[in-house]
Amino acid sequence: MARTQGSHSDITGPRVREAALRLFATHGYAAVSMRQIAGEVGVQAGALYNYTPDKQSLLFDLMKGHMDDLLAARAAEPGPDDPLAALEGFTRFHIRFHHDRPDEVFISYMELRNLSPENFKEIEGLRRSYEDQLEAILRRGVAIGAFDVAEPKIAAMAVIAMLNGVNTWFREGGRLSLPQIEQLHWDMVRKAVSAPEPPNHG
Amino acid sequence: MARTQGSHSDITGPRVREAALRLFATHGYAAVSMRQIAGEVGVQAGALYNYTPDKQSLLFDLMKGHMDDLLAARAAEPGPDDPLAALEGFTRFHIRFHHDRPDEVFISYMELRNLSPENFKEIEGLRRSYEDQLEAILRRGVAIGAFDVAEPKIAAMAVIAMLNGVNTWFREGGRLSLPQIEQLHWDMVRKAVSAPEPPNHG
């Protein structure tokens, strides 16, 4: 039953992270004060330091958690041998995963410059390893002649940039549903990297 | 010859804007103080208020100037009747124009949330009118059967997102030159929106 008065570490900790996530995403890391975060949680500012050594760690932990989630979810996806099927899987996974966590996605690319140099290096490494997975798919497709891509690294960054765009404007309840957006983007990605069909000799 | 001592309005004003631009782009609007800007210019903080009523106006003026430059430069470009040529022109213009002013581009999409509501509305309107130009090109191409695009508005946002990606990673002196990047992106854009070639009947 009831715990010792004022002992809430098991629920306050997550609430601090949630409040920081939402406030950082809305106003930006630099514009949010520890007092604001504390106010959202319902404690005084000093109490936050039971859960984080400082504001910087709060930001880093959110971004690190997001990147870890991304790579773990990606690793749990099926990885078809066929490069075209693999590219479709990557495209649809990327759109869905990022759509499901707009705040985490937003701070993870908007607040990179507010990370300390060491923290930046770590996040950047994780982001890079995600990009490399797409590049590898493209290289496999080029190798078997399914894709026509002169520079797989450039194409990987271009595809990810295009897919990231969805998060900046898509809102539930609009004219098009997320599955429709997903299909439209897969059509564009597929065409952008595919080799032309061999001409019909009819 | 020499002007009155301390009278530098004709050079200090632009220097304030330049310092603010670079500092906002590097550290973010919220993380930059008026004292920092003044330090870069070589004056005391109070002197800045001879050139801007407040910090917010400094940000807005930079973004407004950038959007005006963008639309003016775009208006000065040739506008071919052929949709494919028009799309190529837009693609190459976009990459070059944005490459030439990385700081302006960076703050113009990173600092949108730090604009006051009225200022945001104005900048958003200008950005929208730029996007509309690409959408119009796509619609014309669809009308004559040159493009296969189910949703021109979605495609326009996707293309711009892809092209904007270049600014986040391209640095002079790397393995590929900007003209090469431009060509690679034009190849992808063209393929992503183009109707398939009619089959050869040989």
Next chain:
DNA sequence: GTCTATATTACGATAGAC
């Protein structure tokens, strides 16, 4: 684990001398 209180520093903006 949370509180109150505070140390220390910095912020945006203004006033008035020169």
Next chain:
DNA sequence: GTCTATCGTAATATAGAC
């Protein structure tokens, strides 16, 4: 047009009571 000085406020972080 720029300076020094300052007003009023708020920042991060810590100390010590409970």
